[in-house]
Amino acid sequence: MIGRLNHVAIAVPDLTVAADQYRDTLGAKVGHPQDEPDHGVRVVFVELENSKIELLYPLGENSPIQGFLDKNPSGGMHHICYEVENILEARDHLMSTGARILGTGEPKIGAHGKPVLFLHPKDFTGTLVELEQV
Numbered sequence: 001m002i003g004r005l006n007h008v009a010i011a012v013p014d015l016t017v018a019a020d021q022y023r024d025t026l027g028a029k030v031g032h033p034q035d036e037p038d039h040g041v042r043v044v045f046v047e048l049e050n051s052k053i054e055l056l057y058p059l060g061e062n063s064p065i066q067g068f069l070d071k072n073p074s075g076g077m078h079h080i081c082y083e084v085e086n087i088l089e090a091r092d093h094l095m096s097t098g099a100r101i102l103g104t105g106e107p108k109i110g111a112h113g114k115p116v117l118f119l120h121p122k123d124f125t126g127t128l129v130e131l132e133q134v
């Protein structure tokens with residue numbers, strides 16, 4: 001059901017330091033910071049040949065990234081995103097297996113303007129999984 005790896009998201013305590021490191025130390029193509037108030041994040045996209053890395057920093061009072069950084073002050077992998085062809089079919093299939101969808105269960109428009117859903121990390125080996133319809 002899942003297709004390509006779309007991105008790996010990493011929560012970071014300092015977005016500039018992290019972006020500089022990916023650009024200057026790792027030699028990656030790094031974009032400019034973008035605010036996504038709907039998701040409570042400021043994000044920098046790192047373009048790799050075969051996928052993307054998203055560097056996430058908290059934006060606003062109730063950012064889900066802040067809680068993550070409180071528990072992981074040096075930052076860390078926040079979620080992994082797989083592509084699916086049909087997000088509603090994927091959701092219905094996953095729910096039929098007992099997997100939990102976060103939030104209302106209805107897809108939201110994600111960072112790339114496409115519908116996304118998040119799956120409960122406890123159902124997927126401790127990893128927050130995002131599904132994005134492509």
Ligand code: CO
Nearest residue numbers: 009054081130
């Ligand atoms: Co994501």
